[in-house]
Amino acid sequence: MAGDTVTVEGIVTLDARGKTGLGGFYLQSGESGADDDPATSKAVFVYTRDSQSGTGRRARVTGVVKEYEGLTELSPVHDVTDCGPATLPAPESLMTAWPLSGRNAERLEGMRVGSDSPLTVIDTYQLARFGTVTLALAPQYQPTRTRSPGPAALELKTRQSKHRLLLDDARAVQNPVMVHPPEAGLSADRTLRAGMRLGIESAVLDYRYDEWRLQPMQPPRALAGNERPKPPGPTEPGVYRLVSFNLGNLFNGDGQGSGFPTERGADTAREWQRQRAKLVAAIDRLDADLLVLSEVENDGAGRHAALAELVRLLDGDWRWVLPGQGGPGTDAIRVALAYRADRIRTVGEPETVTGGPFDALSRVPLIQRFRPVDGGQLFRVAANHFKSRRCQGATGTNRAAGDGQGCYSAARMASAKQLASALSSSDRAVPTVIGGDLNSYVREDPIRTLQAAGYGVPVNPPPPTYRYRGRAGTLDYLMIDQAGHSRVDDYGVWAINANEPRALDYNLEYHPKGRAERLFEPGPWRSSDHDPVYLDLRLRH
Numbered sequence: 001m002a003g004d005t006v007t008v009e010g011i012v013t014l015d016a017r018g019k020t021g022l023g024g025f026y027l028q029s030g031e032s033g034a035d036d037d038p039a040t041s042k043a044v045f046v047y048t049r050d051s052q053s054g055t056g057r058r059a060r061v062t063g064v065v066k067e068y069e070g071l072t073e074l075s076p077v078h079d080v081t082d083c084g085p086a087t088l089p090a091p092e093s094l095m096t097a098w099p100l101s102g103r104n105a106e107r108l109e110g111m112r113v114g115s116d117s118p119l120t121v122i123d124t125y126q127l128a129r130f131g132t133v134t135l136a137l138a139p140q141y142q143p144t145r146t147r148s149p150g151p152a153a154l155e156l157k158t159r160q161s162k163h164r165l166l167l168d169d170a171r172a173v174q175n176p177v178m179v180h181p182p183e184a185g186l187s188a189d190r191t192l193r194a195g196m197r198l199g200i201e202s203a204v205l206d207y208r209y210d211e212w213r214l215q216p217m218q219p220p221r222a223l224a225g226n227e228r229p230k231p232p233g234p235t236e237p238g239v240y241r242l243v244s245f246n247l248g249n250l251f252n253g254d255g256q257g258s259g260f261p262t263e264r265g266a267d268t269a270r271e272w273q274r275q276r277a278k279l280v281a282a283i284d285r286l287d288a289d290l291l292v293l294s295e296v297e298n299d300g301a302g303r304h305a306a307l308a309e310l311v312r313l314l315d316g317d318w319r320w321v322l323p324g325q326g327g328p329g330t331d332a333i334r335v336a337l338a339y340r341a342d343r344i345r346t347v348g349e350p351e352t353v354t355g356g357p358f359d360a361l362s363r364v365p366l367i368q369r370f371r372p373v374d375g376g377q378l379f380r381v382a383a384n385h386f387k388s389r390r391c392q393g394a395t396g397t398n399r400a401a402g403d404g405q406g407c408y409s410a411a412r413m414a415s416a417k418q419l420a421s422a423l424s425s426s427d428r429a430v431p432t433v434i435g436g437d438l439n440s441y442v443r444e445d446p447i448r449t450l451q452a453a454g455y456g457v458p459v460n461p462p463p464p465t466y467r468y469r470g471r472a473g474t475l476d477y478l479m480i481d482q483a484g485h486s487r488v489d490d491y492g493v494w495a496i497n498a499n500e501p502r503a504l505d506y507n508l509e510y511h512p513k514g515r516a517e518r519l520f521e522p523g524p525w526r527s528s529d530h531d532p533v534y535l536d537l538r539l540r541h
Contacts, residue, residue, distance in 0.1 A: 001065045008044065008074070009060045011086045012053050013112045014204045014217050020173040022215070024048050024073070026110050026204045027059060028089050039103060042089075043110030045206070047075035058083040071207045072109060088112065091202055098137070099162040100212040108205045113214070118197040118223050122164065123470035127192065128179045128503030128519075129510055131169030132213070134470045139195060140164070142473030144441040145461055149403035153443075157404065157471075164470060167198070168206065170215040175510045179503065179519075183219040186501065188521035194467055194499040195226025228525065229495055231285040238540035239489045240344060240372065242381065243288040244435040244478050247279060248505075248528035249333065251297040255304025263332050265297070266506065274506035274520060276310065278527035282496060284315045285524055286532060290370065291338040292435035292478070294363070294385035298334040307336050317342040321368045326352035329364035335383040335436055337368050344370045347378060353422045361387040361408065362415040367423070369430065376540035379484060380427055384419065384436035386412045386446060405444050412439060416446040420453035431484025431537075434477065437530065441473045455479040458535075463493035465531040472498065478535040490536040500526040 010029045016022035028043035029035075035042070046061050047068075053059035060081040063074030091114035097105045123134035140160045143153035169180060179186035186192060199221035203214040235241050253259030257269050266272035283291065297306035301322050311318045321337040328334035329352075339346070351367040358364050363385040371378045389406035391399070397410040416438075423432055434455050440446040442461045457479055464472035480488060504526040508516050 002067050004065050006065055007060065007062045011088060012055050012057055012059050013088060014170065014215060015055045016170045017049060020171045022170060022172050027061060028111055030086060030089055039107050041107055041109045041111055045071055045073040045110055046077060047073050048077040048080060050077060050080040052080040053082040056085060056088055058086040100165050101162055105212055109207055111205055112202065113205045114202055115200040118199050121192060121194050121196045121198060124192055124194060124501040127501045130174060131171055131176060133167040134164055135167050136164040140471050142441045142471045144404045144443045145473050146443065148443050149405045153404035166211050166213040168213040168215050175512050177512050177515055181220050182222055186503065186519065188519055191500060193226050197223040197225040199223055226499060231494055232492060232534055234287055235536050239536050239538050240289040241287060242290045242292065242433060242478055242535045242537065243286050243532050244292040244476050245532040246294045246437045246476055246528055246530035247296060249295045250306045250310060252306040252309050255309055271506050271508055277522035278506060278524060279310065280313050281522055282524035282527040282532065286494065286534060289340045289343045290381065292381060292383045293336040293338065294437045295333050296336045298328050298332055311338055316340050321346065321350050321366065323366055324350040324352055326354045326364060331363050333363065335363050335366050335385050337366055337381060337383050339370065343373060345373050347371050353419055356418050357411045357414045361411040365419055372539050378430055379539065380430045380432040382419065382423060382434050384434060384438060386415045386439045388439050409445060412446040413449055416449040420450060429483060431487060432481045434479045437476050439475055450479055454481045458488045458491040465493055465498060465533060467498040476530055476533050478533050484537065487538045489538045493531050493533050495531050496524045497526055497528050497531050502526065
């Protein structure tokens with residue numbers, strides 16, 4: 001009927017005509033006016049600023065039928081007449097249209113719905129920017145976390161995409177001063193974490209910008225689920241804690257309060273102060289003995305270097321390992337090792353691995369041996385940051401193979417092979433830990449290459465450390481060889497970042513006046529976009 005002028009009558013279920021609204025209202029048949037065809041929707045969106053009628057009232061509308069990017073609406077509207085109060089139609093069960101695709105969802109388009117089961121928050125990336133949250137029936141994980149790359153992983157990804165939808169905020173405004181959900185508004189100490197569950201009792205099923213959405217008629221009800229975790233407890237005497245942490249581009253300008261914007265990371269001195277405060281809080285609460293760090297500014301070894309400044313701010317007597325022959329590479333970022341000098345000490349000179357993929361793709365690894373200061377087991381740590389999955393500049397075998405491993409999988413696998421070979425050429429009897437951001441999920445080729453070389457994670461599969469487009473997965477590792485496996489006391493992830501809304505981080509972009517201050521606290525939450533991993537090793541008996 002597109003292009004036809006029609007007159008319809010129904011009940012206004014959700015009025016979104018305000019200054020920041022969607023530019024119209026949803027009109028749905030009452031029970032007495034509905035047809036008997038269960039395959040067709042009983043509602044339509046009316047695109048108008050006409051002030052007649054409102055939520056809970058019957059309206060008669062004359063307008064032109066239009067399909068606007070998949071949404072059936074009346075536009076332009078010639079006349080709106082208020083016909084008096086009416087009882088809202090009861091919400092239909094959203095689950096009857098699940099998964100939301102094709103005619104299955106079309107039959108409820110524009111209608112009032114509710115969910116029989118709580119829905120799980122899987123992504124909050126656009127929460128503060130556009131007011132949207134991605135929901136699913138259950139948590140979703142990167143397919144190559146549990147499935148080998150190839151058809152099975154791709155099939156799972158396709159299936160996941162059909163079992164999700166957006167929770168919108170019935171507003172057409174960017175960067176709102178108040179961010180919902182949660183019902184009382186997002187703040188530094190009132191978050192909306194991925195993994196939390198929401199009860200959706202009353203909303204309109206909408207379709208905009210190529211995605212099915214819920215426009216809430218009443219605030220979603222927050223239910224228990226995935227609350228902020230406490231930091232790992234203290235270690236016992238003789239047990240030492242290693243932490244792998246991607247710092248989310250630690251750049252400090254010139255190290256003297258200016259030199260901003262930087263190539264990456266903080267754009268201003270104020271952003272740097274906010275980032276620094278969060279990272280210091282996170283690291284201090286982990287009570288680590290040794291840090292395996294990635295995304296650190298590659299700015300030399302002077303006192304004004306970003307890492308030197310961070311280390312000075314940490315609780316305890318912290319030192320950092322200066323790169324040995326071969327240096328930290330030429331990338332804008334490098335890996336680093338820092339340690340509590342009152343608890344452990346370095347043994348011998350540091351080593352690096354250069355050539356091959358480490359010349360221009362993966363960051364140059366840094367290898368150092370350590371021993372507890374009062375005696376104990378000698379051990380070795382290799383800090384790494386393999387090439388990212390972004391496709392910029394990818395050519396030949398580094399292009400995405402369509403198996404779920406993303407771009408530069410070949411470079412990451414070559415990095416794993418060369419690293420394992422370098423480590424096996426010396427100190428074979430010394431317990432060795434490979435740590436850092438490997439940019440590879442658990443079942444992907446680079447991780448399997450390291451496993452074949454004798455390195456493993458004590459927990460299978462390891463807890464997620466990163467979240468991308470609603471799917472959680474592990475990119476950050478502390479993998480230990482067979483010589484050290486018996487010394488593992490504990491292994492885990494402190495989930496302080498990947499599940500938190502990005503609006504809580506140090507950045508000041510997109511914040512309206514006053515919001516950045518309300519959402520910020522100098523605590524560990526959203527100190528980076530990766531979660532830190534910890535491995536406790538028993539090095540003294």
